[in-house]
Amino acid sequence: MLLVSQLINGLQLGSIYALVALGYTMVYGIIKLLNFAHGDIIMVGGYIALFSLTAGHFHPAVAALLTVGGCTLLAVILEKLTYAPLRFAPRLSLLITAIGISILLQNVAQFFFGAAPRSLPYRELFPVGSVTIGEFSIAYTSLVTIILSVVSMVALTILVQRTKLGKAMRAVSEDTEAAQLMGVNVNNVITFTFAVGAALAGIGALLYGARFPLVTPTIGAMLGLKAFIAAVLGGIGSIPGAMVGGYAVGLLEVLTVFAGLSRWTDGLVFLVLIIVLLVRPTGLMGRKFMEKV
Amino acid sequence: MRDPKAPLIPERDHNKSPVLECVGLGIDFGGLTAVDDFNITISPTEICGLIGPNGAGKTTIFNLLTKVYNPTRGSIFLEGNNTKRYNTKDVNKAGIARTFQNIRLFKNLTVLENVLIGLHNEMDYRLVQSIFRLPSYWRSERIARDRAHELLSIFNMQDIADHKAGSLPYGSQRRLEIIRALATNPAILLLDEPAAGMNPAETESLMEHIGEIRDTFQIAIFLIEHDMQLVMGVCEGVAVLNYGKLIAKGTPAEIQKDPRVIEAYLGTGGQADA
């Protein structure tokens, strides 16, 4: 029984990683950038949720909307200000810029809100309680988290596979120049991709808050890193890969803690990543791509 | 390794023939067959052309020969040795040097440095010898620099040795790539559209140089080119590729008359659109 509830726990955590990983994967798929700042957008989302509930006394639904909207807006602004001017710069410059933004967000947050953790009144956001099926019970938060992540993934898949915008996204990802020549507005498509990724991160921030209701300037760093590992593990650029990777990392973490190896958890996650990358350099479900010579 | 007293142009054993031989070479990308059943033999000092419509798989063949891609089928023999287990750098050490259709120079390095990198394997000092600047470093570097200047003089580029390779005009970049390839002391030189982007005068002079290079270095040259004047003027043998398959081989005169070649270039019947 304990194992089953741990597995559900792992799925819940994995769902959060998966949601965040989708953001990494989409951005990487389209402009080949490892968006280091993605995790820190979640941190900002955490603070927006916190302050809209505690200082603003907004209705939880409004707070949730503000969080998702705020994350999206921030990502779009950052994209326009920093990544867009670097569209034709070497990829190393782009990566370093992303690292710079990550450090900037963390330190600005620390400057304004201090390093001390603040607790998020998550009970206002999510119903407290659990459903009981037979002998074991699942907390509402776990259920909501898992369902929400699956729904997001399905919606995203439909967006990418079935809509005109999705087709444009795939075209830009395949060959930016050719897409441009075919009349695709590349800049808008890229901005849109960032926005979608950040919206998912906003949802991730709320769900993460439900699970670990403490907000600090650095929560995004480790969460981002784990989600990022999930994306790479699953095969960066692949939507189902991000989900698979997310669940894998979540379960791995919970199970190592369950096995009494909590001090080794982070190390093991990285070890699994390294082993997978060495055996399958493009991740579990990634596509192979070749450089044109 | 290179003997400092050895002549600049190494003596080659011309009884060893052919220099390059492909047997049943082919590659599939996913389900698509890009090259199939490609056979060719090139003798030690032959200048051979490879022509064909766009997308026929010409550059793919160069990539197969240099192991940028690994062949799905068939074998490549270089001076009689099967190159099956070779990777790109082994192929170069074994004697194939190449240029690229989309020029791949070391753009931020100087012209001289580009050639010196081509001469990398002609120098023999080790890491420790370079860090402590032992005599072997100085000797080897001096020989290499002299050789690099000599090579640059082929195209009269010794005066711009200190310029950044990326700052050169297009034609000079193509010529520098040829020099860099020659620096690796190849037995066969693969040129991928050497005249692309050159004006008629430049092409004319390139033609002369290709012949000259073959004569001085006594090497084989295998070249992809769209400029028929160049191909017909300089090549002794021509192979024609269409849809990944070899459709004709022969002397330039034979190729020009070959109905299959005319068809490949002009299309069947009256649909000529070229």
Add this chain to the structure above:
Amino acid sequence: MNEFKISMPARYIINSILLAAFIVAGLLITQSGLLGRAQNANIISVGIFIILAVSLNLPTGYLGQLPLGHAGFMAIGAYAGAIFWRADLLPQNASIVAGLLVAGLAAAFVGVLIGIPALRLKGDYLAIITLGFGEIIRVIINNFDSITGGARGLHGIPRYSSFVIVYLCVIICCVAIHMLMKSRHGRAILSIRENEIAAESCGINTTYYKVMAFAFSAFFAGVAGALFAGNIGILVPGEFDFMTSINILMIVVLGGMGSMAGAVFAASILTSLPLFMVALNEYRMIIYALMLIIVMLFKPSGLLGTYDFSLSRLLEKLIRRLAGKKGGADNA
């Protein structure tokens, strides 16, 4: 214009004399008691960060990869050196040298171990793997408390990192990397950055040179780690986290990737800045991050680009100009 050039041996002699003078001057100043404790410690840590930045510049600036685990190599060197020194096996001077070598070799060994598989992957993936490796090192150090002291820290490390030791290491590091880069091996490393496929087509063993650059870089990171241990006397694993790697990367990027002078310059400024601007300490990381972004946006090649300072070249220019003036006067 007459092409005045200082001959090679003369250049080496001039540079050696200047370096010796630098060490003696530094020794006199640090021994004289003119500087306070804090300033002395700062001078030492500037030296350590110069080594870290110059060594990271090799895989980033010259090889064109982005390893994010430099602090991991530093940690290995720090612990290897500290444990060796604490064991007190040799007389002091021999122990210092042997400890630094042990530190460098241990880090280089792990560098090769990580490099061989990691360098099969390119660009971003390499960044991730090295980042992951850096974190694993920290987890390992944290968990093997019997040897490393774990989270409580490793105490009582002999304070061997004097001015002379640290700056001799700085000089050795800079000279060795300079000599490497101005040789066929260095050119091979540069060619990989410029165009890997073309490099392979020139017969260059790219895997070998990537691993070599990695090992070289790890070696000096390890030495810097040991000097770090010998400077503060206590080691805690938290010192070697991802942010430390990023800090070193920041120095390299700001100084100009591929410029040794830039790395030295940026390391000196960024490491000693906090000492002079205590008031700004709260904003320090914000300023650094903004600088990083602004540099990437407006001058991606860094402050000094790939420019490398050469004293002999400066002298040549000066002499040429003097000669030129004289010539001009004669004409008039």
